[in-house]
Amino acid sequence: MLRGDEFLSSPPRKAVRFGGTLPDILLKCGQVSLREGDAQIINWLHEFRASVTYLTKDFEQLVSLLLKLPWLRRSREVVEEYLGFLGNLVSAQTVHLRPCLRMIVSQFVPRNTFFFLSLDLSENFNTCHRALQTVVRYVPSTLQFLMPILVESFPFINKSERTLECYVHNLLRVTVYLPTLRLQILELIVEKLLKLDVSTPQQDIEDAEEAANNSDSGEKSAEEGLFDMEEDEERKGNKVVSSSSERMAHPLAERLDILMTILFSYIKDVCHVDGKLDINKTKDLYRDLVSVFDKLILPTHASCHVQYFMFYICSFKLGLAEAFLDHLWKKLHDPNNPSVIRQTAGSYIGSFLARAKFIPVVTVKACLDLLVNWMHKYIDNQDTGANACCDVALHGPFYSTCQAAFYTLIFRHKQLLDGNLRKGLSYLQSLNFERIVMCQLNPLKICIPSVVNLFAAITRSKKTIDPFYQFWEELSAEDLENLKKPIKRGTSEDEDDDFLKGETPQNDGVVEIAPNSYESNTRSPVSSIGSPPDSHVQYPH
Secondary structure, eight states: OOOTTHHHHSOOOSOOOOSSOHHHHHHHHTTSOTTSSHHHHHHHHHHHHHTGGGOOGGGHHHHHHHHTSOGGGSOHHHHHHHHHHHHHHHHHOGGGHHHHHHHHHHTTSOSOHHHHTTSOHHHHHHHHHHHHHHHHHHOTTHHHHHHHHHHHTOOOTTSOHHHHHHHHHHHHHHHHHOGGGHHHHHHHHHHHHHHHHHTSOHHHHHHHHHHHHHSOHHHHHHHHHHHHHHHOHHHHHTTOOOOGGGSOSSHHHHHHHHHHHHHHHHHHHHHEETTEEOHHHHHHHHHHHHHHIIIIITTOTTOOSTTHHHHHHHTTOHHHHHHHHHHHHHHHHOTTSOHHHHHHHHHHHHHHHHHOTTSOHHHHHHHHHHHHHHHHHHHHHHSSSTTOSOOHHHHHHHHHHHHHHHHHHHHHHHHHHSSOHHHHHHHHHHTOHHHHHHSTTOGGGTSOHHHHHHHHHHHHHHTSSSSSSTTOTTSOHHHHHHHHSOSSSOSSGGGGGGGGGTOOOOOOSOOOOOGGGOOTTOOOOGGGTTSOTTOOOOOOO
16 A cells, blocks of 8 residues: 555656557557556656646546546556556646546446456455545545536446346445445435335336246256356455345346345444444444335335344344334324334334244333324224214324234234233233224235234134124125135135144235225225325235
8 A cells, every 4th residue: 555645746757658648558558468558658657647636627538537546456566656647647737537536436346347257356446446446535625526427326226136236245345444425425325225126116127037946957057157257256266256046136126136145245344343243333323224214214115124134133132122113103103204104114123023032022012002002092082973984094103003913913923922821811802803893994904815814813723802703894895705714725724723733824915005906805985096106014024
């Protein structure tokens, strides 16, 4: 690494006479082989370092040619001299700051995949980050110009997996030495991940996987072997060759999977120092991720996978999980928040409580108490008068809270009843779900049938609500029969309660809370037609 005073104090070497115009010479040097002309390029860079005060905006074309030189592919001496030139240039002529930053950021992805197969990508990326750090050191105002360049340089989501992987990796690496940009960079990455997520519906992923599994295994192995040779040669050199069976058949799903893995690795590395959890660093990163979650995840419809980054960091310490639940709870019961945000927050509470195995039963009970008490108070205020009707537009947050409580009970009933069955049943009965499902707001008419059927099976088996189906008088006989059908395939009544015998029910579909996308066997009142069309949320699978 060059010392700080070397940039301006180093004397120029012997002058060089150019045989032709300077732009022509520079273009020619960019086309010669890697080992040819290094000495000449070093001499030129020395000359330019000594003349940076003259490289004003009038010489923009000349500077542009210098920035296009393939300096990363040259010898170590050329690389060091080029870094020195960059430092001198941006410190003397800030007018060239943006072009220099664009040049550095453009190196965050391998330009020529075939060429880079035999090179150490890691070493090239290290040099790029050294260059960026040099520029930042000499021009402190670089940060306000860097972020827009990082945004505009982000590859399209249909670019190769290697391109996206390298760029996201380098973005996250920037946050290590430029921590003030971490929040903005995380927002950028999550925004791109969401575009991938919503572009790959779960059904499309499953269909692609099924089609891949049914294809000829021999042909599949041959094709993927060629792909590995072209794209992952450097990984083979490091004896890290991924199994073809681990690749996802859907191309966008494979890109999403790779980028999510990088993000998870980053979260783990930031939060752990020498293998131990650093609580202060974890808290700082948690705050940034919660901010990203609020800004991007909560308002996004059909996000199925990206939100797991929040669940992942919460798994490091119970206090983080409780803080996240408290954050979602405040979003849910705050009447000043938009109804869509409140509904989504309620759905994430149910998803988190149901799916996160690291959350203990005592925390689940505390959250259930909080949700159920709020529902009872809501019924006290709304179950009489003109608004006492089944309308998602009026009572969306209430229905979302009901569904969250039902969903939590479905997946956590076994733990709630473990140890002391009588005490567990007494606790469930104390929640008074009967009053909730029998109220005029009729939440079971709004919640999706898959959740309703499983909730009905539990309460019927444990006799916490008796009778359960009597309040569906508005439904037709055909609808009632459809809703009574078992979730699992089979005709016997015992199969309806198979999961009560030790199996955890699997969420096999989208959990939504708006009436405009319900399954056909659910009837919505006419008054709810005007409810927001984007008030959906998917429970993570």
